[in-house]
Amino acid sequence: xxxxxxxxxxxxxxxxxxxxxxxxxxxxxxxxxxxxxxxxxxxxxxxxxxxxxxxxxxxxxxxxxxxxxxxxxxxxxxxxxxxxxxxxxxxxxxxxxxxxxxxxxxxxxxxxxxxxxxxxxxxxxxxxxxxxxxxxxxxxxxx
Numbered sequence: 407x408x409x410x411x412x413x414x415x416x417x418x419x420x421x422x423x424x425x426x427x428x429x430x431x432x433x434x435x436x437x438x439x440x441x442x443x444x445x446x447x448x449x450x451x452x453x454x455x456x457x458x459x460x461x462x463x464x465x466x467x468x469x470x471x472x473x474x475x476x477x478x479x480x481x482x483x484x485x486x487x488x489x490x491x492x493x494x495x496x497x498x499x500x501x502x503x504x505x506x507x508x509x510x511x512x513x514x515x516x517x518x519x520x521x522x523x524x525x526x527x528x529x530x531x532x533x534x535x536x537x538x539x540x541x542x543x544x545x546x547x548x549x
Contacts, residue, residue: 407537407544411516412486414438420510422473422489422501427454429488434463438486441466444473473501478510485515493522499530502547506532517547 414437421430424443427450433441443454445468454468473489474497487505491498502519511517519527521543527533532547 408486408516408518411546417486418484418512420444420484420487422487423491424454424468425450425490427457427468429490430454430466430468431457431461431463433486434458434461434466439465442482442484443468444471444476446470446472474504478508482510483512483515484510485512487511487515487517488520489518490520493525498525499527502527502530502532502545506547506549511547511549513549515548519545519547521545 417433417438418440419430419433419438421441421443424430424445427443430441430443441463445451448470451468451470458466489501491501498521502517505511505517521527523541523543525543527545528536532549534546534548536546537544
């Protein structure tokens, strides 16, 4: 779904609510050069970092953090930001605006939020389009 929307080589990726890190590793396998994965669960973070080392992803790392409270480092910007929050997360609809307000999405970058069918993000600032696959929706945002 992203292949015709992003140029993978040299991509800077932020994976929020990273879980197992599968999305991060997929980005690395396609040519992304810098990856930051954030998850609240220490076991997930350790697992992701072990896989980064196993596959030689030297410019990729995972950190433990609450995505809703995380503050980016000055100068941090990303070409692709992917968020896969729990579908019933209170305040899920505030995530896109928080990311866009933080200024961490590069001007031509893409923000993708995965969410359930009952969540509608189409009226939010920066919304571009939505793709639906079975019971999963992906809302795309830009600056």
